[in-house]
Amino acid sequence: MTKPIRVAVTGAAGQISYSLLFRLAAGELYGPNQPIRLQLLEIPQAMGALEGVVMELSDCAFPTLDGVDIYDQPGAAFEGIQAAFLVGSRPRGPGMERSDLIQVNGPIFVGQGRALNHADSAVRILVVGNPCNTNCLIAMNNSDIPQDRFTAMMRLDQNRAMGMLAAKANRTAASVSHMVVWGNHSNNQYPDFENARIDGKPASEVINDQTWLRENFVKDIQNRGAVVIKARGASSAASAANAALEHMKSLINPTPGDDWYSAGICSKGEYGVEPGLIFGFPVRTDSQGNIQVVEGLPMSDWAKTKFDFVLDELRKEREVVKDLLR
Ligand SMILES: NC(=O)c1ccc[n+]([C@@H]2O[C@H](COP(=O)([O-])OP(=O)(O)OC[C@H]3O[C@@H](n4cnc5c(N)ncnc54)[C@H](O)[C@@H]3O)[C@@H](O)[C@H]2O)c1
Structure with missing residues (x-):
């Protein structure tokens, strides 16, 4: 049997992930003959909601879904992954300027950049969480993964x-x-x-x-x-x-x-x-x-x-x- 490809998604209990995870699990990224294993990261307060999402993934009985692991710390979540969707970040609150958002979310991407060193050498990284270009810059600068693996969503x-x-x-x-x-x-x-x-x-x-x-x-x-x-x-x-x-x-x-x-x-x-x-x-x-x-x-x-x-x-x-x- 084909070895599953490991894919990490952060912010996995959020609204973008609620669409993304089901399409990944259905085989849309690597095709119908390639099993994938989802490694999902959330903050501790959202783990309950994430467990609900995992139940729904199971309830879809996707033939391409090898399994789902959930984490509240980035290191293990990125172990052996070939694709990372970094979706999780704090949304902009009332009265927050863009520069405030950058400062609140920046530290998340310092830790995740370091943790990405656990990934497979073939990994491709996509930063979605805003401000995504600058969050990507932060993650790239805090990681030993080659720079050309880091991308932001346009x-x-x-x-x-x-x-x-x-x-x-x-x-x-x-x-x-x-x-x-x-x-x-x-x-x-x-x-x-x-x-x-x-x-x-x-x-x-x-x-x-x-x-x-x-x-x-x-x-x-x-x-x-x-x-x-x-x-x-x-x-x-x-x-x-x-x-x-x-x-x-x-x-x-x-x-x-x-x-x-x-x-x-x-x-x-x-x-x-x-x-x-x-x-x-x-x-x-x-x-x-x-x-x-x-x-x-x-x-x-x-x-x-x-x-x-x-x-x-x-x-x-x-x-x-x-x-x-x-
Ligand atoms: N680049 C783009 O084109 C684009 C488009 C739409 C949205 N976004 C951005 O994507 C992000 C997610 O949007 P959403 O609608 O899913 O938001 P959401 O608030 O529904 O979900 C975000 C999730 O991230 C989690 N999270 C927060 N900090 C985390 C951390 N340190 N580690 C792991 N998870 C963490 C939250 O608990 C939450 O469940 C936002 O920053 C949004 O602005 C980018």
């Missing part, structure tokens, strides 16, 4: 952008490709319609409305998370879980055709982003599993101002957490 932003362009062009999302969201998973991200394509043609030729693209589209994508919270009374969960799953699939499978996907990865200086920042880039995975930034995409002067603004935001976030970076 995929929900990419998918939102694809969905919105498709709706405007009266197509399905499948016709939209080459979508990158540059920079930070924040409301200063830059969803790049200039390089996106619809049915293989430049998106701005198909949607011939620069005012809508520059104003409505960009702002709507930047603020989509807040609009979902207002409508639903809770933050995006199923769409975030879907994005996390697609992100991890993109890391472990070669990227089809000449397309790319959006991911926050450690800069090596591409596009003038200083090395070491976790920045949302257009990325491809090759047949050996190496991930590389797609270089040389053109940008108008207008787009460059958006790019520089979000780059500056990430530099400032790094400054806030500099004491957590070893």
Whole structure:
């Protein structure tokens, strides 16, 4: 029988995990012939709720689920894992600034970065918990795992952008490709319609409305998370879980055709982003599993101002957490 692959999920009793775990257990990441073992991490106060989730996983009788282990400490939870979904973090409370959130959640990722040293050498790490780019930076700087294994989630932003362009062009999302969201998973991200394509043609030729693209589209994508919270009374969960799953699939499978996907990865200086920042880039995975930034995409002067603004935001976030970076 095929050896199970170990997958860790933190924040496992939270709302994103309530969608993600069931899709992982059903075999959506590695396929129907590969058993997986879930290693779930929560804080001690949430262990009761997590036990309920484990009961429901059992009640699904998934053929691909080898077993579930639960932990309230990161070390053992990351033992031998090949994929880590770091979802758990404290949500933003009333009156909290982004910098407060960074300071509250930063220490979580110091401990988890160290604990990731228990992972398999092939591990791929996705940070979802916000502020995800900077939490990823902290975890990467506190771990001995190679830097190219650490990634932050821009995929929900990419998918939102694809969905919105498709709706405007009266197509399905499948016709939209080459979508990158540059920079930070924040409301200063830059969803790049200039390089996106619809049915293989430049998106701005198909949607011939620069005012809508520059104003409505960009702002709507930047603020989509807040609009979902207002409508639903809770933050995006199923769409975030879907994005996390697609992100991890993109890391472990070669990227089809000449397309790319959006991911926050450690800069090596591409596009003038200083090395070491976790920045949302257009990325491809090759047949050996190496991930590389797609270089040389053109940008108008207008787009460059958006790019520089979000780059500056990430530099400032790094400054806030500099004491957590070893
Ligand atoms: N990057 C993205 O695109 C994106 C999209 C949506 C949400 N998010 C972020 O994902 C995170 C989770 O969202 P959610 O809706 O599932 O939140 P949630 O509050 O429902 O769940 C978070 C869970 O994390 C747990 N947790 C807190 N500290 C932990 C720790 N140290 N170790 C392990 N678990 C811990 C909590 O107990 C809770 O169960 C939030 O930070 C949210 O802002 C990111």
